[in-house]
Amino acid sequence: MLSAQSLPVVRATLPAVAGSLDAITAAFYRRLFDDRPELLRDLFNRANQASGTQRQALAGAVAAFAALLVERPGERPDALLGRIAHKHASLGVTADQYALVGRHLLDAVGEVLGDAVTPQVAAAWREVYWLMANALVAIEAGLYARAGVAEGDVWREMEIAGRTRQGDDAVSLTLRRTDGLPTEPFGPGQYVSVQVELPDGARQIRQYSLSAAPDRKTWRITVKRERGTTGSPARPDGEVSGRLHAHAREGDLLRVSRPFGDLVLPDGDSPVLLASAGIGVTPMLAMLDHLALTSARRPVTVVHADRSPAAHAHREEHAELVGRLPGAAFHVWYEDAAGAPDAVAGHPVRQGRADLTGLPLPAGTTAYLCGPLPFMRAVRGQLLAAGLDPAAVHYEVFGPDLWRTAELPAAGAA
Known part of the structure; x- marks a missing residue:
C-alpha cells in the first residue's frame, strides 16, 4: 500500500x-x-x-x-x-x-x-x-x-538423451540428469530455462515448455527454430533455437533451470478447454499426457491451429493423446490444409483460422491458451462471447508478456 x-x-x-x-x-x-x-x-x-x-x-x-x-x-x-x-x-x-x-x-x-x-x-x-x-x-x-x-541456485547440467524431429521447424530434446537420479516433478504446463553458449561467447537464455508429463526419469522440451524477417535487424533468426537445431545432439550437455511457470493444469473433474496455435501446443501436450496417465474422466475440449499439417509439431502424438481421453473433442484448423486428413482422432479438420464461435462448451469450463498473441486474443474474445467467465481463461506467452499489462488500467498509456 x-x-x-x-x-x-x-x-x-x-x-x-x-x-x-x-x-x-x-x-x-x-x-x-x-x-x-x-x-x-x-x-x-x-x-x-x-x-x-x-x-x-x-x-x-x-x-x-x-x-x-x-x-x-x-x-x-x-x-x-x-x-x-x-x-x-x-x-x-x-x-x-x-x-x-x-x-x-x-x-x-x-x-x-x-x-x-x-x-x-x-x-x-x-x-x-x-x-x-x-x-x-x-x-x-x-x-x-x-x-x-537456495536463492538463484536453479541451474544444473542435463544430458540430452534423445532428439526427434517434430514437424517442419521443431525438434524435441529429451533430457536426463547426469547423476542418474530421477528428475523433479513439475506441474503440467510449466517450462524450464535453457542457457546456450553462442559463438561470440554470450550465454543466452530462453524458456521452453516441458512438452510431456513428468515421468520421474526424463524431461522433454520442444524447440521451434525461430525464423527472422529478411533484412530486418530487429527480427533476426533465433540465435538460441538455431544453435540448438544445428548443434544439440544426443549425449551433449545443456544448462537447464528447475521448472517454473504459473500456467498449470490443476487436478479435478471440472471441464477444461486446451487451445493452442503453432508451438503453443507444447504445454498442452504435457497437460494431455498428464490427463491420459491419470485416467482423467473430466470433459476435455482440445483446439489447435497451425499453418499446415507439416508445421504441426507432435501432430500424431497430439491426436493420440486426445484419443486416449474418453469423450474428448478435438478441433483442428490449418491455414493450408493440403495433405491433411479429413479427420483427426475422429474429428473433422477445417481450413482457415481457428473460430470457436458456436463451439459447445460444458458449464464450468476453464480454458488454457498458448500461442501467438493475436490467436489468444481472438480465442479469448470468442470464449467470453460464449459466456465464459474472464477469470476462467488462463494463458501462457512465449517471450515478454504484452497482453496482461496492455489490458490493465493505465497500461495503454505506455
Missing part, C-alpha cells in the same frame, strides 16, 4: 510517467547495460532488446502496477507479479539485483522527465518501485523454497 503522502503524488503524476514510459525504459536499459554489459550478454534476451518488446513489457508492468496501487490502495496486486516472478526465478534472479535495477530505473525517470521530478515526486516513485520489487522478492523466495534450492 502506498503511504498517505505518496498516494496523491503518484495519482497526479501517473499520466505523465505512463505517457513517457517507453522513453524511460529505453533510457533504463541503456544505463543498465552501459554499467553492466554482462547482463545483456548472459541474462537478458538480446532479441527482445533489439525488437523493443522487453521495453514495452516493462513499461506496461510498471504502469499497471502503479495504476492498481492508486485505484485499489488496499490491495497488493500480486496477480500481476506472479508471472514475472516465475520468469525471474527461472533465470536465477536474486534479491540484491533489485537495488541495481531500481537505481538505474529511477535515474532514467529523472533523465526523461527532468525538472518535473521534484524530490517529492522522486520519493513517491521510489516507493512504487520498492513496493513492486519487495513483492517480487517475496514471491520469488517462495518459488525457490518450493523448488528446494
Whole structure:
C-alpha cells in the first residue's frame, strides 16, 4: 500500500510517467547495460532488446502496477507479479539485483522527465518501485523454497538423451540428469530455462515448455527454430533455437533451470478447454499426457491451429493423446490444409483460422491458451462471447508478456 503522502503524488503524476514510459525504459536499459554489459550478454534476451518488446513489457508492468496501487490502495496486486516472478526465478534472479535495477530505473525517470521530478515526486516513485520489487522478492523466495534450492541456485547440467524431429521447424530434446537420479516433478504446463553458449561467447537464455508429463526419469522440451524477417535487424533468426537445431545432439550437455511457470493444469473433474496455435501446443501436450496417465474422466475440449499439417509439431502424438481421453473433442484448423486428413482422432479438420464461435462448451469450463498473441486474443474474445467467465481463461506467452499489462488500467498509456 502506498503511504498517505505518496498516494496523491503518484495519482497526479501517473499520466505523465505512463505517457513517457517507453522513453524511460529505453533510457533504463541503456544505463543498465552501459554499467553492466554482462547482463545483456548472459541474462537478458538480446532479441527482445533489439525488437523493443522487453521495453514495452516493462513499461506496461510498471504502469499497471502503479495504476492498481492508486485505484485499489488496499490491495497488493500480486496477480500481476506472479508471472514475472516465475520468469525471474527461472533465470536465477536474486534479491540484491533489485537495488541495481531500481537505481538505474529511477535515474532514467529523472533523465526523461527532468525538472518535473521534484524530490517529492522522486520519493513517491521510489516507493512504487520498492513496493513492486519487495513483492517480487517475496514471491520469488517462495518459488525457490518450493523448488528446494537456495536463492538463484536453479541451474544444473542435463544430458540430452534423445532428439526427434517434430514437424517442419521443431525438434524435441529429451533430457536426463547426469547423476542418474530421477528428475523433479513439475506441474503440467510449466517450462524450464535453457542457457546456450553462442559463438561470440554470450550465454543466452530462453524458456521452453516441458512438452510431456513428468515421468520421474526424463524431461522433454520442444524447440521451434525461430525464423527472422529478411533484412530486418530487429527480427533476426533465433540465435538460441538455431544453435540448438544445428548443434544439440544426443549425449551433449545443456544448462537447464528447475521448472517454473504459473500456467498449470490443476487436478479435478471440472471441464477444461486446451487451445493452442503453432508451438503453443507444447504445454498442452504435457497437460494431455498428464490427463491420459491419470485416467482423467473430466470433459476435455482440445483446439489447435497451425499453418499446415507439416508445421504441426507432435501432430500424431497430439491426436493420440486426445484419443486416449474418453469423450474428448478435438478441433483442428490449418491455414493450408493440403495433405491433411479429413479427420483427426475422429474429428473433422477445417481450413482457415481457428473460430470457436458456436463451439459447445460444458458449464464450468476453464480454458488454457498458448500461442501467438493475436490467436489468444481472438480465442479469448470468442470464449467470453460464449459466456465464459474472464477469470476462467488462463494463458501462457512465449517471450515478454504484452497482453496482461496492455489490458490493465493505465497500461495503454505506455
